[in-house]
Amino acid sequence: MSLLxxxxxxxxRRRFLKSALYFASKLDSGSNSSPSIMKSSELRxxxxxxxxxxRHIITPSSPLLPSDSTVLFTTAGMQxxxxxxxxxxxxxxxxxxxxxxxxxxxxxxxxxEEVGDDTHNxxxxxxxxxxxxxxxxGNYFKQGAIKYALEFLINELKLDKNRFYITIFRGDKEIxxxxxxxxxxxKYDISKERIKEFGEEDNLWGPxxxxxxxxxxxxIHYDRGKEFGCGRKDCGPxxxxxxxxxxxxxxxxxxxxxxxxxxxxKLSQKSVDTGMGFERxxxxxxxxxxxxxxxxxxxxxxxxxxxxxKKYEENKKTFRIIADHIRGSVFLISEGFFPSNVEQxxxxxxxxxxxxxxxxxxxxxxxxxxPLANKTIEIYKNIYPExxxxxxxxxxxxxxxxEKFEKTLEKGLKEFKAQSSKLKVQNHNLKLKTIxxxxxxxxxxxxxxxLEMTKEMAKGEGLEVxxxxxxxxxxxxxxxxxxxxxxKFGGGGKFSPKxxxxxxxxxGALREILxxxxxxxxxxxxxxRLRFDFSFERKLSSEELKKVEDLVNKKIKEDLEIKxxxxxxxxxxxxxxxxxxxxxxPKKVTVYSINSFSKEICAGxxxxxxxxxxxxxxxxxxSSSSGIRRIKAILEK
Ligand code: SER
Numbered sequence: 001m002s003l004l005x006x007x008x009x010x011x012x013r014r015r016f017l018k019s020a021l022y023f024a025s026k027l028d029s030g031s032n033s034s035p036s037i038m039k040s041s042e043l044r045x046x047x048x049x050x051x052x053x054x055r056h057i058i059t060p061s062s063p064l065l066p067s068d069s070t071v072l073f074t075t076a077g078m079q080x081x082x083x084x085x086x087x088x089x090x091x092x093x094x095x096x097x098x099x100x101x102x103x104x105x106x107x108x109x110x111x112x113e114e115v116g117d118d119t120h121n122x123x124x125x126x127x128x129x130x131x132x133x134x135x136x137x138g139n140y141f142k143q144g145a146i147k148y149a150l151e152f153l154i155n156e157l158k159l160d161k162n163r164f165y166i167t168i169f170r171g172d173k174e175i176x177x178x179x180x181x182x183x184x185x186x187k188y189d190i191s192k193e194r195i196k197e198f199g200e201e202d203n204l205w206g207p208x209x210x211x212x213x214x215x216x217x218x219x220i221h222y223d224r225g226k227e228f229g230c231g232r233k234d235c236g237p238x239x240x241x242x243x244x245x246x247x248x249x250x251x252x253x254x255x256x257x258x259x260x261x262x263x264x265x266k267l268s269q270k271s272v273d274t275g276m277g278f279e280r281x282x283x284x285x286x287x288x289x290x291x292x293x294x295x296x297x298x299x300x301x302x303x304x305x306x307x308x309x310k311k312y313e314e315n316k317k318t319f320r321i322i323a324d325h326i327r328g329s330v331f332l333i334s335e336g337f338f339p340s341n342v343e344q345x346x347x348x349x350x351x352x353x354x355x356x357x358x359x360x361x362x363x364x365x366x367x368x369x370x371p372l373a374n375k376t377i378e379i380y381k382n383i384y385p386e387x388x389x390x391x392x393x394x395x396x397x398x399x400x401x402x403e404k405f406e407k408t409l410e411k412g413l414k415e416f417k418a419q420s421s422k423l424k425v426q427n428h429n430l431k432l433k434t435i436x437x438x439x440x441x442x443x444x445x446x447x448x449x450x451l452e453m454t455k456e457m458a459k460g461e462g463l464e465v466x467x468x469x470x471x472x473x474x475x476x477x478x479x480x481x482x483x484x485x486x487x488k489f490g491g492g493g494k495f496s497p498k499x500x501x502x503x504x505x506x507x508g509a510l511r512e513i514l515x516x517x518x519x520x521x522x523x524x525x526x527x528x529r530l531r532f533d534f535s536f537e538r539k540l541s542s543e544e545l546k547k548v549e550d551l552v553n554k555k556i557k558e559d560l561e562i563k564x565x566x567x568x569x570x571x572x573x574x575x576x577x578x579x580x581x582x583x584x585x586p587k588k589v590t591v592y593s594i595n596s597f598s599k600e601i602c603a604g605x606x607x608x609x610x611x612x613x614x615x616x617x618x619x620x621x622x623s624s625s626s627g628i629r630r631i632k633a634i635l636e637k
Contacts, residue, residue, distance in 0.1 A: 051101035077104035077128035116317040118290035125278035169203035169216035325355035336517030338627030412447025437469020508598035559611030
């Protein structure tokens with residue numbers, strides 16, 4: 001190293017040390033202070049105010065339905081900023097700051113079976129702060145992110161620093177160990193013994209989905225105390241045996257883009273993406289074992305106690321599952337999702353039906369979900385007004401799903417019991433400890449039991465489900481119904497490409513008039529008419545139907561070209577093409593688009609130009625099933 005360079009490094013180090021020490025002196029000691037008891041709304045406000053004071057722009061929560069259609073839900077605060085983090089978009093170029101903060105609604109369906117413990121929820125809120133790109137406008141990276149996190153937790157929330165554990169990335173073949181973060185934490189007075197290193201599973205965050213921005217992360221964990229622990233000597237952050245030490249804040253240092261081949265490509269900019277578990281921090285601040293005992297859940301828990309003769313203390317897990325699932329359902333429905341057998345609708349159906357089944361365990365009376373939904377709406381109406389404005393829809397969807405499931409639940413449970421008892425009697429033969437896929441499929445098909453629910457019930461009885469056979473049965477069933485449909489289309493050209501193109505125009509028009517939540521749920525085309533099923537919660541007014549009809553006819557008049565392109569499924573989804581049953585598409589797909597009005601993955605055939613269609617006329621609008629409407633339409637010459 002040249003002398004000049006060495007001097008420069010020494011000076012920079014000194015400067016860094018000086019600013020770290022200066023900041024350390026600004027931190028409260030953090031050991032004698034006790035966390036202030038705090039209501040949820042106060043915590044949200046405190047967080048956003050803190051970052052606003054530090055020149056961050058407060059951004060509203062984005063919806064639970066992410067703009068990136070390769071994933072089902074928004075699971076992290078950064079999703080709405082992923083293109084900024086990748087450097088693909090720069091909407092902040094005219095702003096004085098490139099710092100953002102938000103409180104984001106999130107939903108994680110992967111965690112459904114963990115719900116009931118102290119730390120997992122399906123729906124939850126994530127507090128976060130971001131610094132996009134590092135080079136200008138006072139942006140920050142590791143040093144700034146760590147400084148803000150400590151300042152907020154210690155000075156604002158008065159958490160005891162001596163209860164913190166820190167995790168950092170251990171490094172691997174491609175990405176080196178995060179020595180820099182380790183040094184910064186130590187400079188801020190976190191002792192070396194409290195800093196633990198982990199591999200990529202814990203400390204290399206992202207991407208959301210298969211490709212996207214990611215980077216090494218450093219997490220703050222909080223020791224809740226001996227009473228929550230496993231008592232093992234080596235108990236620490238990420239302990240596999242207990243939840244004594246919980247992760248509360250994840251600081252991600254975004255530097256890479258993971259591509260389709262799994263390679264980490266260095267981004268041209270470095271950014272900070274942090275996420276703090278709102279529910280977890282609130283429970284710590286209120287000195288409660290979990291969020292279920294805080295103002296976010298307690299009114300729901302108390303309502304459940306009123307609706308059955310059981311007590312929360314003796315039935316914690318069941319109460320928590322019901323409370324979590326009703327909250328998740330309220331938020332999903334408020335955004336226009338409906339229970340169904342595909343994608344997000346299937347997740348919604350699963351949690352609603354799971355809540356109903358758990359309701360049986362504590363002998364809650366049918367209809368018990370409605371007062372619980374009302375409580376949830378009360379808790380959140382001032383923070384997320386959509387739960388209040390959609391109250392009628394939320395209650396209707398829940399009530400209908402409950403009624404539907406109640407009709408078959410008892411019979412299904414009886415059937416399950418009969419099957420499991422049979423297996424148990426015969427259990428001298430080990431193979432018979434598995435519930436066959438055929439039985440599980442029958443429970444799904446005839447009684448509306450989601451596969452996961454049957455699996456969970458089986459587990460409770462020490463049994464397993466033959467999932468592969470279940471999937472085979474499901475496939476067989478789908479093939480039979482598809483064959484039925486094809487038969488209708490077949491018979492030498494009965495299927496009308498004109499009506500097929502009109503169906504795409506109708507889909508586009510419905511989404512434009514009623515909102516982007518409208519999704520195709522089914523389609524049937526004959527030589528005479530089209531029939532289109534779509535998710536929507538209520539009857540359409542005659543004005544709405546007229547608007548839809550007029551818009552389709554306008555597009556026909558414009559004589560637009562129907563463009564056909566081949567591309568990978570990923571490209572198609574990324575370009576915003578609508579997909580029906582995403583998982584059933586091959587890797588290469590055909591996309592049909594009618595300028596920017598309609599873009600769908602589809603096997604065709606279609607006409608060449610919309611001008612060929614004639615006049616579009618809706619002849620009927622009716623309910624197809626709960627939350628699904630049906631339109632029948634024709635083309636007149
Ligand atoms: N993206 C990170 C997470 O989801 C931090 O926001 O944990």
